[in-house]
Amino acid sequence: MPRPLLLFIVVILIAAGFFMSQTLQLPGSDEVSTLIGPRLWPLMVLTILLAMTLLLAINILMTQRRSTAEVPLPEDAQAPRVLSEGTLDQKKVGDSENNAPAKASIWRHWLLLGLIIAWTIAMEYIGFLMATAAFTAATVWLLGGRRPLSLVLTTAVGIFMVSIVFDYLLNIPLP
């Protein structure tokens, strides 16, 4: 089974199981003044969710068994992605070495997420405008903007948009 899908199935089963235990602690119909209690709906939804997740696991196992029996994949092939029932994407999930993303970009999205989190925390301590200026400059750099003009202009646009458009013109509350 493709690893990302296996991980997804495991996470959903654990989460649905956990919330199912929480749901069973909610008052039932006989414990509340209304005819139908707050437990029924989440119980129905989680039951279908669990059933669908198990069905997905079975479906993938069956599809994979069928496809490996019919068209054996080369040993070095990466796991194929499931596109729909009965069809597997034979294109590799990743890319070949020739067009693999540059090393710097492999972690870039996680670094960007780190920057967003740092900005969100920093705005409570050093103020929204200061934090936004620093965040904008750092993000432009991270995403490959190396020209000083690009750095300065984007930071200026970010600050202008926040202070003039959002705050002054639209009167939108800022964090």
Add this chain to the structure above:
Amino acid sequence: MLENLMHGLAVVLQPMNFLILASAVFIGFIGGALPGISGVILVVILLPVTYGMEPTSAFMLLTAIYASTVFSGLITSILYRAPGTPEAVMTAFDGYPMTQKGEAGKALGIGILSSAIGGTVGTIALIVFTPMLASIALQFSSPEFFALAVLGLTVVASLGGSVILGLIGAMIGLFIASIGIDPMTGTMRFTFDNLGLASGINLIPIIVGLFAISEVLKRAGDNESHKPLKKFRVQIFDSAIMRKIRMTLTRSSIMGVVIGILPGIGASTAAMVSYSEAVRWSKNPEQFGKGAAEGVAAPESANNAAAMGALVPLFALGIPGSGTTAIILGAFIMHGLQPGPTFMVANGELIYAVFVGLLIVNLMVLAFAKPFIAILSRLLNVPYAALGPIIIICCVVGTYSVQNSMFDVWLMLGFGVAGYLLEKINFPLVAIILGVVLGPIAESELRRSLAMTQGDPSIFFTRPISATLLAIAFVVVMLTLVKPLWKYYRSRQSITNY
């Protein structure tokens, strides 16, 4: 009626009123194009500004902003897969692949034309059929609304990709919608004593996170997408495209009007349902999700028609048909007006001025969209290194401003990471949105229906409308589940025969 419309036109053409209308369209264009700033936010922001205005001018302004934001949400949805408004989520499904194929101008042209046609059809329906359609909607009771929500959920079967993943997504969405205080009993569900979760999870952090933040994260790790947008020319009138999408436009506009009239369903659902119908009626359903012209035309005509349709119950019954019309209802009450059955008689001048104003807004969309997009696309054509942080700032500020909540910002980031990871397995993210949108309607109407019969579920099958809607939903899901098995059986048969 014609006399009233002429009188309304005279009111709209007064220089001050016309200026207000044009300004409203421009504000709506900008607001709708910024991801995370919805029509609701803009109407709420401008509500205090209307206090000092004449009621007619005030409601022309608010309804024009409402109509133009529904349109302009398509711009960033098509160019950056960052829907400017929730109504434009489905537009990204085919609009963005068209942009990736270098057909941004074509996609925008289809979107503009479809929006203007859908909006005009919706406004004409609003004017002509208000009393009749309102009486039909009045016949709907809880079982019919529940059945309609179930039918809406079956859209996941038409989204392309794995149906099971789509159903899982819808269930995740339905579960997310159940978080918070149960409105019927006051019981806290899955809040873990966190006050931020007590009122439930707002739709904005989910949409912005799943679609906009996940896209920025994806682009950050992808060298290919750092190329700026190719130059494009917006083509609004193209006879070949018109021939291709005319049936989709007709069907989706009518569906949009009907769905918009039903209270609480809204333009986002109209876009989703019309998209699924476009797939169902298409001779080439496999092209959807890869840049089909009908995939842009269907949601755009339906959401604009539905936005106008949502005004029908507001004016005729005093019941809002969507989130934004609920705010507009509040604005009416703040101005000392109470929409309802007698409202049209007592305030004919206001109502007809609003109707004519909305017709003119749709013409303005056609006339001004092209120059507006030309200006906006210059801004959007800057390198992603510069655009990425600006989009993130818009997302964070837009999400925060809905409830002044940093908790919502953290939720949005969480959904952003989830969306990024889910896309690795080709997960249909829109199914989650569908569940979140339809969850509250489905649950409350199910419970009300069961309460009507002391817990007997046969009520859904003994009432003709709900039984028909549920039967259609069942057939749709079964057909989609059985189709691959049938294909597999046929292929085995042909191998055996060979």
